[in-house]
Amino acid sequence: MTRYQHLAALLQQRIEHGLYQCGERLPSVRALSEEHGVSLSTVQQAYHLLEARRLIIPQPRSGYYVAPRKATPPMPGLTRPAQRPVEISQWESVLELFNNCPENSEFNFGGGSPDIDQSSLAPLWKSLTRLCQRQDPRVMSYGNMFGAAELREQVARLTLDSGCRLTEDDIVITTGCQEALFTAIRAVCQPGDIVAVESPTFPGTMQILRGLGIKAIEIPTCAVTGISLDALELALEQWPVKAVLMVPTCNNPLGFTMPDKYKKALIVLAQRFDLAIIEDDAYGELAYEYPRPRTIKSFDEDGRVLLCSSFSKSIAPGLRVGWIAPGRYLERVLHTKYISTGYTVTHTQLAVAEFIRQGDYQPHLRRMRMQYKSNLEVFTCWVRHYFPSEICVSRPQGGFLVWIELPESFDTLRLNREVSAAGIKIAAGSLFSASGKYRNCLRLNYARPFTEEVEKGLRLLGESASRLLEEATTAK
């Protein structure tokens, strides 16, 4: 922690403990500088940070004042989806999301992109450049259908951190996590089958189910501990469910990490009902806690867990490098990969392998985890500041996605249409349900460093949301 962050933390504590009261004028920069024996600019930086966190307000030519306090918004409660198998709708809305918004929109809170603008990626850029500069023939060749051996070796080593014991032969490289999930679902399901999912669920997965003619049964999910195992068990007793599909670590979109004992209990349940478990760990490496949480796969005893992941969130999505450890379903996964794309691009595979092998991946991960964690704090402050006070907000355990719930009457599709005209991109909540629930919710991306632009976007968004909520309430 730098000096100014330390000072900011101290002042924040005083404000939270009521030593400085709401509306009270804070000590001058000079006074604080003398009190703590730090430079004037250190005090300035600390004040800027507290200002960014909405804890203090500057008054021109007068100094800083303690801001009116808002309570931390509550977390969303247990979700209550319809607990019967349904066919998935919502493709039109997904398509609209892709079509309607400018790709490089200034206010892109909608997508799932990490911050790719980090100097810790410099060694990766160097590897990419070097491979092309020396005209490495592998860049132009088909390579191996399983994926580059050097990358599979590194991936196998990485999975040790999540408690797995895999070798390179257990791993197939895929075109992003999307292909991993697609091959996994095709490996364990037939059209007409039923798959249990967390609710809300990532739209990319839901659309796979739709595309393959598979029904989803949405299970109530808690924003702290994940899928309700009781509700899941009830569903399993009632319906012939083939697989459970989940993002149990740094969940997208709710941000929870399922506790280990729940992960273990899920394995027992899966054994009892002979289910496959498709585990999407795309955000797992970005958990704020250290060491990172274990995967469900690490508790797997009989190869029934298909672990899917990628470097799209932890490094960059444009690389299109994902992977799957499909357990007993290896050959079926391989067949789907062969028929759907054949091979994954070699160039980025080789560069990522080198990035990990040279020891540059872990420092990058540490940096990103810290950035996302600190962004979350500021972002939540701003959301609390600009959004209607009736919201619930998730408290992510990792990654860079936050889930906001507004009152039942609210319509985020309307909000989406309104703000997209101003170049603001959001992910409407209904995309995350098989049956069009969560119309009153939205998911926002807080990956990028917080700037005035980000704040402006959130302000516009919050203002629109407040106005629409007021209209909705008046209309009632």
Place this chain on the structure above:
Amino acid sequence: MTRYQHLAALLQQRIEHGLYQCGERLPSVRALSEEHGVSLSTVQQAYHLLEARRLIIPQPRSGYYVAPRKATPPMPGLTRPAQRPVEISQWESVLELFNNCPENSEFNFGGGSPDIDQSSLAPLWKSLTRLCQRQDPRVMSYGNMFGAAELREQVARLTLDSGCRLTEDDIVITTGCQEALFTAIRAVCQPGDIVAVESPTFPGTMQILRGLGIKAIEIPTCAVTGISLDALELALEQWPVKAVLMVPTCNNPLGFTMPDKYKKALIVLAQRFDLAIIEDDAYGELAYEYPRPRTIKSFDEDGRVLLCSSFSKSIAPGLRVGWIAPGRYLERVLHTKYISTGYTVTHTQLAVAEFIRQGDYQPHLRRMRMQYKSNLEVFTCWVRHYFPSEICVSRPQGGFLVWIELPESFDTLRLNREVSAAGIKIAAGSLFSASGKYRNCLRLNYARPFTEEVEKGLRLLGESASRLLEEATTAK
């Protein structure tokens, strides 16, 4: 044509017209040099070329002699597959092909890789390097689900050469041609449907049908003009066929190009039976004739043709850049792409777009066409020289794949097992049939420049084939 190629052509003509008889001694290097007013080394080069073509034989310290003539081997006749819908087998053999042979085998005649070792690719390497060197953020980003706009624009322009009038909005970039074919087949078929295919057919396509639970009806196909339209019509009258799937230009594996009038007639047939046509044009740009043949798509009137292609054969497969112009099936293709991979890697898309825009693609194509055409001549000579005399050999109109048919009793799977121990990779004929036909056939790749190594590989292969054939004949 260079001076020595010119001289070689002249001498070859004289040999073929019988001016120099079989076994006759040819003029000395000095004499020819004087006769034609060219340097000694030019004559030497011309003789080496004729030697490579097996037309003349050197005798140490004596000179060159006209080689004993073998007749050009006949072409394979019309194929005779079982004309009823069948389920596709053969996945195990495909897998074996991938597992059993060293990737960078010295004698790789089995795969579908072009020659990627050309200086005409230098500008592409430069683009790839530059994008990484300047850390272009697009390389790391998701980009556009349809594919990079600059590439779709260039692809649309390229399709003008095959008679199409497409805009960038008609085109979706895919992860190789394989993803184009996969999305196309999923767009027009359901499990249980029947698709008509040429026979033999590329295994990558056949496995898509297998994976999607679609039956294939193999239609008799001629090595000169392609699929038999009469046989196809009969099949359409008899079975509820949903689509025809074909490689009508520079066919893989038979090498034919379907004449325009047949392509037109096919459109009429498709309209009459309301069929979709899935046209695989992956080798179309490598046609030896200029201008390149038209696509079936260019005769399409109502969007029923899904044109699939890639830069895997015309540039390099490792790029994983393919595309599809799906006509009226655009939205369904897009859905499959979204669920199976989401996005295609951006880096290589941008580099290929620049390669085309800067005018470097056409010279590269011209060079490759010439190389493959001239390779074919030598390769065929060697095949004729080393293989049993009972073979039939295709005469490809483009690309770099030749189809060899041995007598009925021959078993190329046995040949494959035998030569793979020596590091020789071939594509056994049975991979190209839904029902395990063509066990007596094989496909060879002649993309790489002809070297002593290539000749050695072919010699080993031919010797094995001869021995196995003899055994088979004796056993009878």
